[in-house]
Amino acid sequence: MSDTPPPVLPAVPTPGEARSGCLTAFMVISGVILLLPGVCALLFGGMSVFEDGRIAADIAPLVFFGLVVGIGGVALIWAAIKGRKAPVHPGTQP
Template sequence: MSDSSANPPAVPPQAPQQRGGCLTALMAIAGIFMLLPGLCALLFGGMSVVEDGKIPSDIASLVFLGLVIGIGGVAMIWAAIKGRKAPAHPPNQP
């Protein structure tokens, strides 16, 4: 008969897969392109505030959308740079 209390064979933990340099570069380039709508939103939103004293409702949604896309670009660049660091390996345990 088999003993159900026996421990299964130990599986060594695997190191997390690292991203390649090409994917990191593509993420950074896409993030830079995503910064452009955010820059335009700041530019046109700032121009409309200076002229009228407030952002007109017809472009407010576009300004908000541009800012959200720009924030996404910053997040993508941050993830590309942070993700390239090598993970710290724990010391070997006897």
């Protein structure tokens, strides 16, 4: 028997840790598309407020729905950018 230690194998990334760049790009593009209804909701809701001084009852649900979809787009972009982790190589410190 020799005194050499066994070889160190590289760390295998878990499925939740590694994400492809294509998926990240798809998430960002989808998030930008989802921002468009939010921008329209802000535009039409703002125009309605400046015209009448209050949001008209017939447009209020659409403005709310557009804002919720826009917030979903922001959350999707945030998850795409913050969720991507750089791989950790053995022997390096994070």
